[in-house]
Amino acid sequence: MRRIATALWIPAVLLAGAPRSAMAQAADAPAAFRAAVAAGTRTDTGVPGPGYWQNGADYVIEATLDPRDGRVTGRETITYHNRSPDALDRLILHLDQNVFAPGARRNRRAPITGGMYVESVSVDGVPAESRHPGGGYQEALTLLEVRPASPVAPGSSVTVEVSWSFTVPPAPTFRNGNLDGRVFAVAQWYPRMAVYDDVYGWDTTPYLGDGEFYLEYGDFDVSLTVPSGWLIGATGTLANAEDVLTDAVVARLAEARSRPGETVRIVAPDDRGAGRSTRGASGSSVTWRFEADDVRDFAFSTSNEYVWDLHRTAGGVDAQAFYRPELGAWEEAARYAAFTIETLSDWIRPYPWPQVSITEGPVGGMEYPMLVFNPGTDNPRGLAGVTIHETAHQWFPMTVGSMEAKHAFMDEGFVSYFDEEAAAVLWGEEPPRWGENRGYLRVAGTEEEVPILRHTDLVSPYGARGLAAYTKPAVMLGALREIVGADTFREAFRDYAETWAFKHPQPWDFFHLVERHAGRDLDWFWSPAFAATATLDAGIEWVEAGADSTAVGLVREGALVVPLTVRFTDARGGVTDRVVEVEAWTGTSQVRLTVPGRAVRIEIDPQGAFPDIDRSDNVWSGG
Ligand SMILES: [Zn+2]
Structure with a gap:
């Protein structure tokens, strides 16, 4: 019997779903998560349920980039593994390049x-059959729905073959770009399987520009054909170096x-x-074949102007840099990447892949598995900062595969915390004082602020997204570290990364896991800090400094309460610290200490x- 499969574009009305209720003022898990706990796929202790x-998706891709017109032409075979208990009567694929289609809905120029x-x-x-909706449903352009002739049964696999082409958008733009035909950053470029998970089913978030991507893990075998003389930095390891590179380069x-420990010039x-x-004469082409296991995406950069450095870490990871040599600061890029790999392997979890490539080009900082796009800055601090940040993304969300658009803090926020902590080590500086972060304090409590737990595509203007996704969660992780203690904080993060490596955690998995390590409920912190x-x-309201004792009246405004240390200093410099625990504020806004x-x-x-938003009343000096 001949089976018939159809493909169609998803109408907007299906994407919109139920109207969103007002943001809950608590970090209570939503109904979908609670249902997953009831179904046994999640738990309330931060570990996956029994x-x-x-699901998984393996890719074999063959693609050619013609730098003259910036056109990429490819074909792929996806082997999609349905490990869910559900028969899938449709398959959803992302066609992210359609955000550059005429009339596409997007939240960036x-x-x-x-x-x-x-x-x-x-x-x-x-x-x-692939049908274009022809008028309307524009926000759905980045999603393709394919209906197999019969549902994909639980425990079975299905093969999806796609042929496609597109023009790499001219720089400057977001996530990818063609820089004057000289450097190409190519990403979100092939039809990719959407995630079908145990909490939300199919993730039908369209690609609008701000949100990044949420994808399944799988193995990639990617053959990229470019002109001879063009170097490629990519996800994966080069599987045919002898066919591609000259003997001298090999x-x-x-x-x-x-x-290891030295930066060596390869080209x-x-x-x-x-x-x-x-290899190959001018005008001929060369096919680079990359293999990558357990990754959620594949991207690459290529240029015929790149030089190539390699710095192997003590742990045997190849940190590589591809850049145009006019940018002298880039001679340190491979070392910055190696530093990040070594530091975060120690702090969080060993880096799981054989290499990372830092590539210079038109994209102002973006991460893909084993690959970083960096802007062409020649400023050492700027270059180190963005290299550390994007390399830290190899842990969140490349290793720990959270939903980026929906829960941006689980990658951008976590990374913003670790990149500043790591940068301080690189430069031999004092660690950041998170409570004094001006980026957060400038906006905290104003109408420009939105809750951390908000879908990134629903956050506007862009500055609010930067705060909610990056700065504020980093500040709140600094606060969390103080609340639970530095050792517990580090152990919790290590356990979180290990437990959820190559999986799809939700915020409540993280919250529950931290609570288990802390040995107590922390909803009094998550709710005001993350959900609201x-x-x-x-502040200090009054002080009575007598000869034998000193009393102080503390007052609080604002709904965020934390265990605060109050330091008393006497005339000889002697110091007494008292901690006002959270419970002391129960039912009152005033606390007295003696x-x-x-x-x-x-x-x-x-x-x-x-992060006290008004520190002017935090210090009293007199007597
Ligand atoms: Zn980032």
Whole structure:
């Protein structure tokens, strides 16, 4: 019997779903998460449930980039594994390049390329009809729905074959770009399987620009054809170096790998060009074949102007840099990447892949598995900062595969915390005082602030997204570290990364896991800090400094309450610390403390650990 498969574009009305209720003012898990706990795929202790499952997608891709017109032409075979208990009567794919189609809905300015042309789609060898909606449903352009002839049964796999082409958008734009035909950053570029998970089923979030991506893990075998003389930095390891690179370059790779801890030049400025760096005469093409296991995406950068450095870490990871040599600061890029790999492997979890490539080009900082796009900055601090940030994304969300658009804080926020902590180590500086972060304090409590737990595409203007996704969660992680203690904080993060590596955690998995490590409920913190926009504002209202004792009246405004250290200093410099626990504020906004001796100075939160929005009343000096 011949099976018929169809493909169609998802109408907007299906995407919109039920109207969103007002943001809950508590970090209570939503109904979908609670249902997953009841079904046994999640738990309320931060570990996957006994019934946890996750689908997978393996890709074999062959693609050609023609730098003259910036056109990418490709075909792929996706092997999709349905490990869910559900028979799937439809498959959802992301066509992110359609955010550059005329009239596409998006939340960023974009050049118009025409988007992605899908030439053919087939399921298990049966051609599927691909229909354009023709007027309307524009926000759905980045999603393709394919209906297999019969549902994909639980425990079975299905093969999806797609042929497509698109024009890399001219720089500057977001996430990818063609820089004057000289450097190409190519990402979100092939039809990718959407996630079908145990909490929400199919993730039908359209790609609008701000949100990034949420994808299944799988193994990739990608063959990229470019002109001879063009170097490629990509997700994965080069599987056919002898076919692609000249003997001299292959020899330098081997040498670099034998000298961990040093940055070794693989391709110098004079080595560039057809027949020098790569095999093949000028005008011929070369096919680079990359293999990557357990990754959720694949991207690449290519240029015929790149030089290539390699710095092997002590742990045997190849940190590589591809850049145009006019940018002198980039000679340190591979070392910055190696530093990040070593530091975060120690702090969080060992880096799980053989290499990371830092590539220079038109995108102002973006992460893909084993690959970083960096802007062409020549400023060492700026270059180190963005390299550390994007390399830290290899942990969140490349290893720990959260839903980026819906829960941006679980990648951007976590990474913003770790990148500043790591940068301080790199430069030999004091660690950040998170409670004094001006980026957060400037906006905290104003109408420009939105809750951290909000879908990134629903946050506007963009500045509010930057705060909710990046700065504020980092500040709140600094506060959390103070609340649970640095050792517990580190152990919890290690356990979180290990437990959820190559899985799909939700915020409530993280919250529950931290609570288990802390040995107590922390909803009094998650709710105001993550689900709402409550602020912390404690102050000294009055002081009675007598000869034998000192009493102080503390007052708080704002719904965020944390355990605050109050430091009393006497005339000889002697210090007494008292901690006002959260419970002390139950049912009151005023707390009285008394210490022996006459204090001449009193300060709330002397470590600057907590983001008090008005520090002017945090210090008293007199006597
Ligand atoms: Zn980031």
